[in-house]
Amino acid sequence: MKRIALTVAALVALAAPATAEPLLGMWQTARDDNGNSGIIEVAPCGAALCGTLVQSFDANGNDMASANIGRQIISETVANGDGAYRGKVWSPDRDKTYNSRLQLTGDTLSVSGCVLGICRDGGTWTRVP
Numbered sequence: 001m002k003r004i005a006l007t008v009a010a011l012v013a014l015a016a017p018a019t020a021e022p023l024l025g026m027w028q029t030a031r032d033d034n035g036n037s038g039i040i041e042v043a044p045c046g047a048a049l050c051g052t053l054v055q056s057f058d059a060n061g062n063d064m065a066s067a068n069i070g071r072q073i074i075s076e077t078v079a080n081g082d083g084a085y086r087g088k089v090w091s092p093d094r095d096k097t098y099n100s101r102l103q104l105t106g107d108t109l110s111v112s113g114c115v116l117g118i119c120r121d122g123g124t125w126t127r128v129p
Contacts, residue, residue, distance in 0.1 A: 023049055023077075023085060023104055030111070030123025032093035035059025038066075039128060040073050048087065049077040068092050077102065089113050089122060098122075 027040045039055040051074030056066040075097075077087025083104040089111060090097045098113025098120060111122030 021049065021079070022083075023079070023102075023109070026054070026128035027051070027109060027125040028128050029073075029125050031059070032091065034093050036064070036093070037061075038068075038073075040125070042074060045075070047078070048075070049079075049085070050075050051077075053092075066092075074100075074102075091120070091122070094120075 021044070023042050024044070025042060027042060029037045029040060031037045036059060037057050038053050040051040041054045042049055042051040044050075050072055053066070053068050053071050053073050056064050056069060058064045071090070071092075073090050073092075075088045075090070077085050077100070079085055085100075085102040085104065087100050087102070088097050089100040089102075096115050098115045100111060100113035100122070103110040107127035109125040109127075111125060113120060113122060
């Protein structure tokens, strides 16, 4: 009986990476209105996914200090199938939270969203290895 339990536990452990959420990980954002960009770390938060700003860059690509480091950029995000996600994305340059649409294709993530009927293209984010 103990052998069966160990075998089942090993199979579950091996299956977990195969079913891992593809949006998890680090993402380089597109440049904002000020030319700044950042690295967002996407992780589970409850039943949804959230993304936190872990690093920011100025318009020249230099690392910069930002009061927004540690701030949640992506929230309430859930998969809708075929690489499509819906949730919320906060835009630091406009200080607005958009109802977002994210489309994952390989190592790129197309981001867009709307707030009060005003829609915005958030550009294409790329996965950071």
